[in-house]
């Protein structure tokens with residue numbers, strides 16, 4: 001993919017988003033060294049083929065596409081990274097890029113991720129004596145874990161495999177008390193669903209023989225709270241001032257906005273949706289199971305019994321704004337669609353990650369950036385000006401504008417501060433005469 005290279009030398013003075021679509025691709029390739037084939041996969045020019053889709057899901061008839069945006073400015077644990085984001089909503093990529101630029105003043109995002117341990121659950125029914133069953137399982141714990149290790153030699157060779165067992169007694173279920181046996185499995189660089197589910201199904205007969213109970217459900221838990229990722233950012237208050245708002249006003253406004261989400265589930269749901277705007281975009285770009293990540297995030301947000309904010313905002317002794325986000329992050333860089341979707345493989349290559357943990361660290365950093373972008377806008381001018389400015393292009397296109405006409409119609413609507421499809425159609429008619 002080559003474009004007029006004379007611009008290349010001067011590109012660093014330009015803003016990435018001011019380039020054309022093709023120029024952005026070429027600039028990114030120049031910066032990252034991705035091959036032409038990888039760039040074509042990343043840009044959807046050689047993405048998932050219908051024939052491959054037919055091998056991924058049932059009754060396939062073709063391909064559905066979404067925009068692939070690139071968030072810029074991110075520095076995570078000291079490393080600059082271009083972040084692929086698959087999302088249909090305007091202003092998400094812009095918001096993440098903006099906050100990543102501000103975050104650089106504080107060294108960027110500092111993130112970590114737990115060992116990639118997933119929880120496999122076995123529901124054990126029909127136990128006349130739960131405490132006796134508990135003791136039997138504990139007495140045979142080592143044997144059960146050894147059996148689980150033998151199930152997946154590949155995982156063992158990679159340093160993964162069973163780590164421990166947990167026994168929980170559910171007292172107040174609608175069908176009376178029963179036992180839940182957890183097998184904790186290190187799944188290395190996979191999301192791990194298949195490894196965990198296979199282990200649960202294989203161990204079930206032995207558990208039944210030991211306890212005399214009936215193992216009913218055998219499935220992983222998406223509340224992957226043994227596989228958390230966390231990010232932290234510190235923004236000097238001087239970086240926050242804009243449009244007549246002082247840095248302190250912006251900082252305190254963000255903290256006040258967070259305090260709302262901390263105590264009110266109605267606000268926390270939207271607050272966390274803002275976080276997931278960033279998280280899901282990278283999870284989807286890398287071919288991971290966003291439903292699993294979403295389920296884990298919201299279950300984790302309710303772990304105290306009241307659904308609350310996944311992030312925390314405050315200030316440090318210097319008055320800098322400090323934000324942190326911790327959440328389950330069950331993502332892989334092998335397996336699932338990541339293995340078969342060319343665009344997902346290219347996205348993982350673009351991120352330059354070698355392990356699932358590194359991917360998790362970037363994703364949680366993007367989630368924190370997205371949260372800050374939303375709170376910064378909400379706590380000051382409101383969300384609409386920035387969002388609708390970028391949304392205007394979609395409205396113009398929906399009104400029938402094409403090519404360069406889209407920006408002309410969008411610019412007029414932004415100037416008039418009227419971003420509606422009927423106004424877009426009027427402007428289009430004025431400009432084109434039809």
Ligand SMILES: CC(C)(COP(=O)([O-])OP(=O)([O-])OC[C@H]1O[C@@H](n2cnc3c(N)ncnc32)[C@H](O)[C@@H]1OP(=O)([O-])[O-])[C@@H](O)C(=O)NCCC(=O)NCCSC(=O)C[C@@](C)(O)CC(=O)[O-]
Nearest residue numbers: 015017091092094095097098270271274373374377383386
């Ligand atoms: C949208 C902005 C960034 C505009 O903000 P702005 O102040 O108009 O932007 P700017 O023109 O001053 O540019 C600042 C930076 O934004 C980025 N930027 C600016 N324009 C572009 C563009 N065209 N393409 C790519 N990047 C762009 C870019 O990094 C740029 O830096 P520069 O490179 O110029 O030095 C800001 O208003 C913002 O961050 N808004 C919030 C975005 C957001 O959260 N969107 C999600 C949709 S709303 C939602 O679903 C979540 C929510 C709100 O409900 C969550 C919640 O309730 O908590």
Ligand SMILES: NC(=O)C1=CN([C@@H]2O[C@H](COP(=O)(O)OP(=O)(O)OC[C@H]3O[C@@H](n4cnc5c(N)ncnc54)[C@H](OP(=O)(O)O)[C@@H]3O)[C@@H](O)[C@H]2O)C=CC1
Nearest residue numbers: 154155187188189190191192193194195289292334335336
């Ligand atoms: N509730 C849920 O969330 C559920 C989700 N799923 C779906 O299952 C999909 C597939 O999950 P997943 O099990 O990750 O994918 P895979 O089944 O593809 O498992 C990963 C594969 O990669 C192999 N492998 C190679 N290198 C590594 C490495 N470094 N680390 C780990 N494994 C490696 C594994 O070997 P080996 O063969 O030895 O394991 C395994 O075969 C998920 O994306 C999800 O969409 C499915 C069921 C439930």
